[in-house]
Amino acid sequence: MKKENYTISIYTENNIGLLNRISAIFLRRHINLESFTASVSEIKDVFRFIIVVQITEEQVKKIIGQIEKQIEVIKAFYHTDDETIYQETALFKVASKLLFEDRQIQNVIKSSNANIVTVTPEFFVLEKTGRRNDVEALYNELEPYGLMQFVRSGRIAITKDKMHISKILENFAVETV
Incomplete structure (x- = not known):
């Protein structure tokens, strides 16, 4: 089977x-x-x-x-x-300087339909809700920028x-x- x-x-x-x-x-x-x-x-x-x-x-x-x-x-x-x-939710914590210094990361955020939850001088947090492959795709795009933290919910x-x-x-x- x-x-x-x-x-x-x-x-x-x-x-x-x-x-x-x-x-x-x-x-x-x-x-x-x-x-x-x-x-x-x-x-x-x-x-x-x-x-x-x-x-x-x-x-x-x-x-x-x-x-x-x-x-x-x-x-x-x-x-x-x-x-x-079904859906999953993930949070991504990324250094704030990237949001202002690298315009490509803004394109990643827009194209993924992620939401900015909070912005501080040190970091910003993105929230992405979708299927696991959507969350993993955003993870793969953000990883080269250096994720400070990442967490994903269960289904x-x-x-x-x-x-x-x-x-x-x-x-x-x-x-x-």
Whole structure:
């Protein structure tokens, strides 16, 4: 079977130790996490983990089954890249003198649709939101100028198709009250 990127969405209660147990499921199978993000969901007191892995569909089905056995997990889903709308955000810290002394860096900023977040006498910070290849392209263009710092978020994603998870989560919220 062919390996491809899968975005795994896990809706959970917010309990201590759950992240360790979920990561252990991947560790036992020697699967590397490409990206990991956690946030609140659209339902009060329900959290969402988004994990990106590159594996086969057979593997992802087994992993979803193991994840859903965790008592705090309400529901887990997996989707391919084609089935989701996804983004990442990155911050780039660059020496301020370059912004004023090298006009080419201004062209890089404009062509990449990056935003200047802040400018100080010592540095400026750019923010770029997009797909991973967009962020990496900007990184490659800025690297020769000397990046002072760089950080990229994990993937955030929503499905293209209508999901009925909100109804499941609303029922869960009512049951836990």
